Amino acid sequence: MSTDKSSSHISQRYDDELSGVKSQLFEMGGIVEKQVKDAIQSLLDIDSRIAEHVVKDDTTINDMEVAVDEDCALILARRQPAASDLRLVLTIIKTTTDLERIGDEARKIANQAIMLAEEGPAPSGYVEVRHIGHSVSTMLSQALDSLVRQDVNLALEVAKKDKAVDLEYGTAVREMMTYMMEDPRSISRVMGIMWSLRALERIGDHARNIAEHVIYLVKGDDVRHVGIKQMAKAISDDD
């Protein structure tokens, strides 16, 4: 059952409060999505100007997390939400945490970009960044879409992609180690890329968390720490 399909509450203000936190969350999602794209771009183009923007805008995300959580706490205290409303508020609180962490990871990537820009020519490993970066930004966009549309099938796609990203990350780490062994002088720069890849992989994990929250929101089933198969089963169950 979707909270959007359900009719409105008798209390107009309650409706306003819920849609208020929802739209704040979506706005926060949009900003985080852009932060991640910009961070990847700044790393690929070694553009410290974009990177500095990403670092600076992270405080906006932090402020939004606090604001959304505060509003959710008030809704819990004042309305005692039940059933789908309760799941919505819990989902929002959890999702803000993941979004804020994604923001932190984007800031880390941007910081690496700034450092690499100071060090000169592009190190090896950009192919991996481009590839994993693309997968991860797609995952994040899809996770946010699945949240807005309460689309559990799309959420499942995100979880599946996370598995693939984890594998790609493992491969990329081995590649980086080869680069470092081949040319020890490049170690510090390749390490910069490694940290960025690590941050991307973490962003993928957070996107998967968001997708799991969506399944909980819509289906009421907690699908954290279960395999894809069980997740798919939870989605197909009609309840």
Place this chain on the structure above:
Amino acid sequence: MSMNESNHSLSSNASEYSTTTGQIEVENPKMSMRNVDVSYGDKQAIFNVNLDIAKNEVISMIGPSGCGKSTFLRCLNRMNDTIESCKVSGDLLLEGQDIYDPKLDVVPLRARVGMVFQKPNPFPKSIYDNVAYGPHIHGLANTKFELDEIVEKSLKKAGLWDEVKDRLDQPGTGLSGGQQQRLCIARTIAVSPEVILMDEPCSALDPIATARIEELIDELSANYTIAIVTHSMQQAARVSHRTAYFHLGYLVEIGSTDDIFTNPSHKLTEAYITGRFG
């Protein structure tokens, strides 16, 4: 320290709650109460309560049974006058005017400060007459047309018009409990009050009727000042802007409802709203 221990030590010592925590003053108060004491015969029910009520705010008063919240509310339009043994002292001002001034006529006061009671109490008259009675005796309408208008407007504001417009001549007592309570609210609104006092307005109603009254309170707060006494803390949390917590006749804490229900300052308030005593 366990909550039980703290309750025990708290409730035995009046000095821990005899001064009010929180901001009692507001700018341009609609009503302002200072040093209010109330006793029934020898028994004192309210001790030195100081509180301002702001214009167009919804203020709720909560607290365990016998804490004096209803007694205090009833002072605000001199409803306690009807109880022989009841003595009220202190300053109680409505827009700066002493409402306990012996020269003041209490009838127009109660039109300015209306009251809705726990049990819906419509007059044994038609729906129309229930609402029209007040404006009629207060001379608020000169013609039948004006009176009709007041009745319609009041019923609309109370969210009852659509349900009763085709049967205005039928007895008010024939309505459902929730409808009767909204009829009583319409009756109160009909005399254009400035303040509406509500004493447990939903305690006799089912959850849906309660939700409708609460929604109504929210709408009415645009034009009226509302003071509500409720046993349901959740209701206080839902409808009010500020919440006052009473305990054994003292006003223990007053604060914004958001603060009271997320981070109260006084441990008694905390204990009460978290369901640890009361």
